[in-house]
Amino acid sequence: KNTHCSQKYIEQRKLTDQINEIIKKVSLPETWKEQMLEKLESEKKALSTKSQDAIQNHKKELQNVNSKIQKILSMYLDEELEKEEYLKMKESLLNRKIELKEKIKDFGQGRYNWLELFKLWIIDAHQANKAASGENLDEKKKYLQKIGSNFLFLGQKVSLELLPPW
Secondary structure: OOOOOOOOOOOOHHHHHHHHHHHHHHHOOOHHHHHHHHHHHHHHHHOOOHHHHHHHHHHHHHHHHHHHHHHHHHHHHHOOOOOHHHHHHHHHHHHHEEEHHHHHHHHHHOOOHHHHHHHHHHHHHHHHHHHHHOOHHHHHHHHHHHHHHEEEEEEEEEEEEOOOOO
């Protein structure tokens, strides 16, 4: 389409400088990156220790529930418990057993997802330095698309809305 644009032209160098400034605003310095990654690793180790402790506690409780199930079965077979009482106790113990197995499964997986996402964000934010200091315009464009949307060029100024987590 041939349309008339009311905006003045801007030199590529000036446009590149503005883009570099936007990218630099979301970039992390090397020292921050290193400090954040170290802190992240210590958090991961602490979380791992807590998770292992919780898993061990749940496994012990699961063994107790299993032994209680065996015990009430023996009592029922020895006719020490009525059928209704046995079924009621068995149901509550089986529900607890299922709950404990789910907790063990949950602790075993998915506990570190947020840590991994945060690590990727730290690395990504640090790589913004390379994009800003480099001459590759395609790399700058891809980085801008990653961090923002609604790109505007108004009054020879570039602006955009930053996307989460930027």
